[in-house]
Amino acid sequence: MSLIGARVLRKEDPNLITGRGQFVDDLAPAGMVVMVFVTSTEPHSRIVGIDTSEALALPGVLAVWTAADLDGLPPLGLPGLGRPLLATDVVRFVGEPVAVVVAEDKYLAADAAGLVLVDYESLPAAASLTAALADGAPALHEVLGGNTVFEQPFDDDLAVEFAAAPHTASLHIVNNRCAAVPIEPNACLADWGPSGLTLWATFQAPHHLRNTVATYFGIPQDTTRVVTPDVGGGFGAKINFVPEYFLACALSRLLARPVKYTQTRSECQLLMYHGRAQEQDVDVAFDGDGKLLALRVRVTQDQGAYPDPTGMGLPVLTTAMSAGCYKIPKVAVSWRNVVTNTTPVAAYRGAGRPEASYLIERIIDIVADQTGVDAVEVRRRNYIPADEFPYATHSPLAVYDSGNFAGAMDELLTLFDYDGLKAEQARRRDDASKKLIGIGFSSWLEIAAFGPPGSLEAFGHLASWESVQIRVQPDGSAIIYTGASPHGQGTVTTFAQIAAGELGIPFEKISVRHGDTATIPQGIGTMGSRATAVGGEGVRTASVRVVERAKAIAAHLLEANPSDIVLEGDGFAVNGTPSRTVPWSEVAWKSFRPLEIPPETEPGSLDITVFQQVPNFSFPSGAYCCTVEIDRGTGEIEITGMYLVDDCGTVINPLLAEGQVHGGVAQGIAQALYEGITYDSNGLPQNSTLMDYLIPAASDLPDYTCGRTNTPTPNNTLGAKGIGESGSVGAPPAVVNAVVDALSHLGVKHLDMPITPIAVWNVLKGAQ
Amino acid sequence: MIPASFDYLEASSVDHAIALFAEHGDAKFLAGGHSLVPMMKLRLVSPSVLIDIGRLAELSYIDDRGDHVAVGALTRHRELEDSSLLAEQIGLLAHVAGQVGDPQVRNRGTIGGSLVHGDPAADLPAASLALRASMVITGAAGQRVVPAVDFFVNFLETAVGDGELLTEIRFPKRTGTRWAYQKFNRRAMDYAIVAVAVQLGDNPGIALVNMGPTPHFAVAASAALAAGAPASKIADAVLEGTGAWDDSNATREYREHLARELTTRALAKAGYTS
Incomplete structure (x- = not known):
């Protein structure tokens, strides 16, 4: 019986909620020593000297390394602009590792790190895009001759279209820099012994890390093992290579001891890759009915101090998705990647797509405001019709697979009384004793299922498929091994659900294993909302092949024709002759016994490995509405309703899909109203602890009202598009549109995120 | 996030705690640990010795003493929050205790620890000011009683001297x-950006959170309240003597606006009519 669509409880949870999960920091092999960083307190300085003598003299300290000790350990990332494992001559952001200390325990290591004295000579810093792009700006990397790493100019700046347009509008948007803040900061444990290197790491792509570490150290892959045990969230920040993984390995080789590194929360805020950090200049041309005529988008991506390959790709995704779910006759895009004296920037839940949906959904509301056409109606007038898919956009990356944007909006409007709320909003505006009401929409669209050939190779991966191996055990249970490497998604549950229906083996008798290069076939990893749409499809493909082979064995046992065998009950039956059956347990058992299987069959044949490919990206979409109330006296913003219609095609497990939406929307609300790493003009971070970098807790978030439409993708037989990033793509524009709508009668056209109470109060104060 | 090395001693009585301090000098008393331990982890303070007073049952009580x-x-904050005696007699204190941090914090944190830390952003110091509490300080030389208005001396500094313990807080009936207590913050669990505590009745008081370097008793506004001035006049007076600052959450101007706005709301909520 198919379990696709069943609200099954997670197989993962009993371990986690009874404290039996195993994370990197839970591991403590005999002889283990601890590594900690000495990090830069300076945004941009020349390192004049580092005195490690006091630290080295502390009993229990085994090593203190600086850049001078990195012989044979080259920088990571782009050639010529690489990120050194330890700052070499110059530090380029606050938090950059300057030295590394290894000691017998973490307490000694912390004491020793405090004894390392670094002498800096300050250089002028460029801690914002404006500062980095200014004439005469301090250059971070001499080789660049400026701070722009790459620039993609407009092919056509659409000057003709804009000159001819009845109406135009322009908007400068700052998409705020966010920290991923997984509940488990970065951690690794490296054990380099005579038989090889084992690296336990909290990471989203273990094989990618294994391959890279082996190449980096020039050692064979067969004796290099990467294990990603339980991983406490990643949100994209754990797909990039960071100095700690390589230093831990090098130090373990030197000391012949297992070396562990566990990032503190404070370090995590400054050392783990940040996300977003993008500015956009957007121009739109439209007619008096709100019909879009042309869109011009220029993205400036802050890369932080060292350009990361994934980070360099963010504006590519943003510009590919800039037109959202709208049919716009002319779209022109351009982007540039710029370095600044800040924490490096790379993927964070959505990675380039939240930036795209935010810009186009803000623009739609600007068009609505300027034409006086209702915001929902402007969207309807511009949607790509449901019968025009596949739909080729301005970008060769983005050929939309399927969608029904109007259908999602129709469903959304059944979840609340839009007209009633609009009337109430008008009444409230005239009654100063009442809170203001705002209603904000987003018809969002994203690109997911990173899997078409070439899509991940561009980011350094081996390939873009995902691996799945199914091994039926002699008792008729099954183990699925997959290169998808979940870190909270519930893949162990969803993959078992997909397999159960196809294999006819009960869900309870299917285990899913992942996160160990020693036991899993080659793999890619979990990112870009790909695990279900690529790996899940692989589970289905492998299951079908296993059943095909099992049927041959069943046919032999039942003395029937394989084509007459069907899955039934707890095993196999001859079609039309229900009394002739053989249970799975017998087929499985006998599949290993040469005398009991067909002569042409090998023992152990119920073992299938697939490298699942998909032909195109998928494009999950949806329609969200946020309603807010604003306190006129304090500027406080309260979200009073969050209505969420997601269309991710086929849903494997509604419980988990809703969980993904809830989490993503929480992060989207956080970006819109709370989060945002800021630096002062000197490059000093202003909110680098969780005391002042505000993450909303459950008590600060509203209830969610969820709806759903189902437009399957044609790219896989499941019809599943992926849903891991949807909430963080769809929520920010809905929230910001709601706040701007609440204040629009005061002439407000736009407010940058995070919209704080003081920002709202400044508007209200100005209006009085 | 790892404190510097320290020795740990457990006190068996108030007198023992004071004697241990005299013996060791560079020491800190440890109660609930919710202010001290984070500061130690950030190495903002590194005492050589921690004297744990957290298990002194003699210092944990809520007693009706007739006029106070x-x-x-x-x-613990949680015990204040749940006390029926306080709910009946000193309702502001019980309510404000329930506004501190989150349940985990309230289960561990102590009223004495919060007051002695003297954080201008904390809730209980303002409540004790509005309630015109008295603080009983015990040292080697015996006990002395200090009114709340004289207790908060400077930023994170109180009238409790080295080697002394705050042992009791007296709240007049x-x-x-x-x-009313009006607290404004961006997340439920956070310190206030600004808060205002108002106690009506005889000898009323108004105190402000986060409007200067110390928990702030609004002298002029409290006098106006005692004199039965209109609410708008009280709100006008509430900023007198404050010294708010700019930070990532608020500007001085916004804080001052909030103090007035929250005072007005608190007076209305408490049912004040001039």
């Missing part, structure tokens, strides 16, 4: 029991 309610310094 006496609260032992080690009484009132004829009127109406009060």
Whole structure:
């Protein structure tokens, strides 16, 4: 019986909620020593000297390394602009590792790190895009001759279209820099012994890390093992290579001891890759009915101090998705990647797509405001019709697979009384004793299922498929091994659900294993909302092949024709002759016994490995509405309703899909109203602890009202598009549109995120 | 996030705690640890010795003493929050205790620890000011009683001297029991950006959170309240003597606006009419 669509409880949870999960920091092999960083307190300085003598003299300290000790350990990332494992001559952001200390325990290591004295000579810093792009700006990397790493100019700046347009509008948007803040900061444990290197790491792509570490150290892959045990969230920040993984390995080789590194929360805020950090200049041309005529988008991506390959790709995704779910006759895009004296920037839940949906959904509301056409109606007038898919956009990356944007909006409007709320909003505006009401929409669209050939190779991966191996055990249970490497998604549950229906083996008798290069076939990893749409499809493909082979064995046992065998009950039956059956347990058992299987069959044949490919990206979409109330006296913003219609095609497990939406929307609300790493003009971070970098807790978030439409993708037989990033793509524009709508009668056209109470109060104060 | 090395001693009585301090000098008393331990982890303070007073049952009580309610310094926020005696007699204190941090913090944190830390952003110092509490400080030389208005001396500095312990807080009973606490923050668990505590009745008081370097008793506004001035006049007076600053959450101007706005709301909520 198919379990696709069943609200099954997670197989993962009993371990986690009874404290039996195993994370990197839970591991403590005999002889283990601890590594900690000495990090830069300076945004941009020349390192004049580092005195490690006091630290080295502390009993229990085994090593203190600086850049001078990195012989044979080259920088990571782009050639010529690489990120050194330890700052070499110059530090380029606050938090950059300057030295590394290894000691017998973490307490000694912390004491020793405090004894390392670094002498800096300050250089002028460029801690914002404006500062980095200014004439005469301090250059971070001499080789660049400026701070722009790459620039993609407009092919056509659409000057003709804009000159001819009845109406135009322009908007400068700052998409705020966010920290991923997984509940488990970065951690690794490296054990380099005579038989090889084992690296336990909290990471989203273990094989990618294994391959890279082996190449980096020039050692064979067969004796290099990467294990990603339980991983406490990643949100994209754990797909990039960071100095700690390589230093831990090098130090373990030197000391012949297992070396562990566990990032503190404070370090995590400054050392783990940040996300977003993008500015956009957007121009739109439209007619008096709100019909879009042309869109011009220029993205400036802050890369932080060292350009990361994934980070360099963010504006590519943003510009590919800039037109959202709208049919716009002319779209022109351009982007540039710029370095600044800040924490490096790379993927964070959505990675380039939240930036795209935010810009186009803000623009739609600007068009609505300027034409006086209702915001929902402007969207309807511009949607790509449901019968025009596949739909080729301005970008060769983005050929939309399927969608029904109007259908999602129709469903959304059944979840609340839009007209009633609009009337109430008008009444409230005239009654100063009442809170203001705002209603904000987003018809969002994203690109997911990173899997078409070439899509991940561009980011350094081996390939873009995902691996799945199914091994039926002699008792008729099954183990699925997959290169998808979940870190909270519930893949162990969803993959078992997909397999159960196809294999006819009960869900309870299917285990899913992942996160160990020693036991899993080659793999890619979990990112870009790909695990279900690529790996899940692989589970289905492998299951079908296993059943095909099992049927041959069943046919032999039942003395029937394989084509007459069907899955039934707890095993196999001859079609039309229900009394002739053989249970799975017998087929499985006998599949290993040469005398009991067909002569042409090998023992152990119920073992299938697939490298699942998909032909195109998928494009999950949806329609969200946020309603807010604003306190006129304090500027406080309260979200009073969050209505969420997601269309991710086929849903494997509604419980988990809703969980993904809830989490993503929480992060989207956080970006819109709370989060945002800021630096002062000197490059000093202003909110680098969780005391002042505000993450909303459950008590600060509203209830969610969820709806759903189902437009399957044609790219896989499941019809599943992926849903891991949807909430963080769809929520920010809905929230910001709601706040701007609440204040629009005061002439407000736009407010940058995070919209704080003081920002709202400044508007209200100005209006009085 | 790892504190510097320190020795740990457990006190068996108040006198023992004071004697241990005299013996060791560079020491800190440890109660609930919710202010001290984070500061140690950030290495903002590195005492050589921690003297744990957290298990001194003699300092944990809420007693009706006729004209006042006496609260032992080690009484947890949660116990204040749940006390029916306080709910009946000193409702503002019980309510404000329930506004501190989150349930985990309230289960561990103590009223004495919060007051002695003297954080201008904390809730309980303002409540004790509005309630015109008295602080009983015990040292080697015996006990002394300090009114709340004289207790908060400077930023994170109180009248409690080295080697002394705050042992009891006395809250006078009132004829009127109406009060209000208006706390403004961006997340439920956070310190206030600004908060205002108002106690009506005889000898009323108004105190402000986060409007200067110390928990702030609004002298002029409290006098206006006692004189029965209109609410708008009280709100006008509430900023007198404050010294708010700019930070990532708020500007001085916004804080001052909030203090007035929240005072107005608190007076209305408490049912104040001039």
